[in-house]
């Protein structure tokens with residue numbers, strides 16, 4: 574059985590893999606590591622980072638690799654190589670915007686963190702959501718998904734928009750998404766997508 578491991582808080586890096594497996598009703602174990610135990614445990618993991626996935630006694634790392642694997646298993650990836658490229662770009666976009674905001678999340682000094690956050694908001698927030706909006710504009714299909722069918726791309730973009738509009742990121746105005754009506758309506762349509770919003774993982778993440 575697949576075992577997914579992350580820290581003991583909800584984050585997109587692990588949620589997208591869980592949502593894929595949950596969607597396809599593939600059983601999996603979910604292991605959560607408490608931050609204070611991390612230093613003792615990190616040497617057991619291939620890149621000394623989380624998330625990781627364990628399968629048949631082997632451990633695999635990196636969000637993109639793990640979630641792609643889970644999406645393929647769950648029928649939420651694309652066989653067509655050009656459509657797969659769209660999904661991969663959404664994943665890489667999610668990584669990029671995360672790296673950019675992470676500077677202000679990781680900074681322990683509050684003044685420096687605030688400055689870094691302001692810099693992110695000024696230089697990156699609209700710019701990087703604009704990139705996603707463009708990709709969606711070019712790719713979106715009649716059913717509002719990034720590709721013809723519901724996929725890992727939709728799950729990932731939805732999960733990142735949820736994060737950025739959650740109000741949990743200090744100084745990031747939840748209303749920034751109003752500048753992107755197309756993404757806002759995409760987000761709503763995924764929220765309203767019955768097969769997705771009935772999942773226990775969805776409920777856990779959104780409540």
Ligand SMILES: N[C@@H](CCC(=O)N[C@@H](CS)C(=O)NCC(=O)O)C(=O)O
Pocket residue numbers: 584586615621622623624634635636637
């Ligand atoms: N390249 C990795 C990055 C993962 C990452 O940055 N993980 C963070 C948590 S979100 C982590 O493990 N931090 C602990 C550490 O670096 O010691 C991936 O794609 O999953």
